Amino acid sequence: xxxxLVNDSSFSPANPSSYTLSEIWPFPINDxxxxxxxxxxxxxxxxxxxxxxxxxxxxxEESTVTDLxxxxxxRKARALNSEEDESSKMVSLSSSGNEVVRFVRFCDDxxxxxxxxxxxxxxxxxxxxxxxxxCGSESGNGDGSMKPEGETSSGxxxxxxEQKNKPEPPKDYIHVRARRGxxxxxxxxxxxxxxxxxxxxxxxxxxxxxxxxxxxxKALVLDEIINYxxxxxxxxxxxxxxxxxxxSGPSTGPTIGVFPTGDLGTLPIxxxxxxxxxxxANESRGxxxxxxxxxxxxxxxxxx
Amino acid sequence: MASADKPINTDVPEKDVFALHFxxxxxxxxxxxxxxxxxxxxxRVKKIKKAAYVSMARAAGGTNRLWxxxxxxxxxxxxxxxxxxxxxxxxxxxxxxxxxxxxxVEEEEAERLRNLVPGGGGMGTSKLMExxxxxxKCLSMQVKVMQCLVDGLAPK
Numbered sequence: 417x418x419x420x421l422v423n424d425s426s427f428s429p430a431n432p433s434s435y436t437l438s439e440i441w442p443f444p445i446n447d448x449x450x451x452x453x454x455x456x457x458x459x460x461x462x463x464x465x466x467x468x469x470x471x472x473x474x475x476x477e478e479s480t481v482t483d484l485x486x487x488x489x490x491r492k493a494r495a496l497n498s499e500e501d502e503s504s505k506m507v508s509l510s511s512s513g514n515e516v517v518r519f520v521r522f523c524d525d526x527x528x529x530x531x532x533x534x535x536x537x538x539x540x541x542x543x544x545x546x547x548x549x550x551c552g553s554e555s556g557n558g559d560g561s562m563k564p565e566g567e568t569s570s571g572x573x574x575x576x577x578e579q580k581n582k583p584e585p586p587k588d589y590i591h592v593r594a595r596r597g598x599x600x601x602x603x604x605x606x607x608x609x610x611x612x613x614x615x616x617x618x619x620x621x622x623x624x625x626x627x628x629x630x631x632x633x634k635a636l637v638l639d640e641i642i643n644y645x646x647x648x649x650x651x652x653x654x655x656x657x658x659x660x661x662x663x664s665g666p667s668t669g670p671t672i673g674v675f676p677t678g679d680l681g682t683l684p685i686x687x688x689x690x691x692x693x694x695x696x697a698n699e700s701r702g703x704x705x706x707x708x709x710x711x712x713x714x715x716x717x718x719x720x
Numbered sequence: 721m722a723s724a725d726k727p728i729n730t731d732v733p734e735k736d737v738f739a740l741h742f743x744x745x746x747x748x749x750x751x752x753x754x755x756x757x758x759x760x761x762x763x764r765v766k767k768i769k770k771a772a773y774v775s776m777a778r779a780a781g782g783t784n785r786l787w788x789x790x791x792x793x794x795x796x797x798x799x800x801x802x803x804x805x806x807x808x809x810x811x812x813x814x815x816x817x818x819x820x821x822x823x824x825v826e827e828e829e830a831e832r833l834r835n836l837v838p839g840g841g842g843m844g845t846s847k848l849m850e851x852x853x854x855x856x857k858c859l860s861m862q863v864k865v866m867q868c869l870v871d872g873l874a875p876k
Contacts, residue, residue: 617850620849624853638826638833639829641856644856645833645852645855648856648863652769652859652863655772655866655867655870656866657765659746660761660764660765662873662874663768664750
């Protein structure tokens, strides 16, 4: 492990964007070294690469990236400034080494993301998050805040991403998480969310329709739903035909009491309730073909 | 009957409200029949059917639902009345998105469903599913109540 290198003297005058670091870091850096705070470059292949590259950079006296390592236990704070790309490239040219070359290549890949992540304590982490957001907005790249999963570093990056996602406040948008191998652009995410919503509604619909739970496949389920609605509408038609027979029949029997021609009191409802319960009681008789037959007979009797 | 073996979910459709409206319109129709000259049977059947649907739409919450709103609007248009519903939404008439990526079979089925559910032409797919669920519940309630009426009121 390399000894921690501190060069804050070359930091502030070299680039104007380093004020964020100095603001976040009010205490002297030597103390930070003791407390296990580490500043590294984002999206490097592994921790050791970061440290060696940053150490080499610091030794070349041109560096803008500081790496303070006291504990390697996954606690890291990372900073990468877009304005520093040229200078870091110069550093890599001056100081040879495989790690540095890789580091610079990574810098070229993600050359616009400014991110500072301080994970020393909770309060310091919060302030670091705020500052990181500020830096991201300053750099003018929305991608850094939109998709945190796409740019995690390969070494210990998942842990850092989880830590980063945690302190974000809950918002009113739908949270969609892309699985491995799924597309992460916003159209795909929106489409996936829409499809999930539709399938959820479809399962709710499936529960309503009797005997529809066993059917697999969206098209078949939709077909069944359509058939069910059509059968219900046909039943309504038949029943209205039958009611027409009853309604316009001779005004004898119970119809007089049922339909009082005038204002409607609560009488029909009570009657209807009684009828309803009665019908519930003798539900067991299979009425469908019977009344259909009866209905046809009745309508013919009416027309003739 | 397909819907007879499943109990009606009582919280969504109010069968009492439906029965009240329906019986009221039936009595109105009956009065018209006795006073006016006798119409043809088909017209009376149509009127009763329309009364049943309008009562169902009223019982289902009036203009709160998209399908009941469409039903009431259609019925009012047939009566040549100009209606203004409260809380009218600004709605695009055709929200259907044409896309080649989607499953064509599924889209075709959804299109058929749109034609069946009243007011389904302006809905998106997820909204269509929601409205269809409510519409099916109300339809089964309506069928049950009408069946009860027929069974109870048929001359012995």
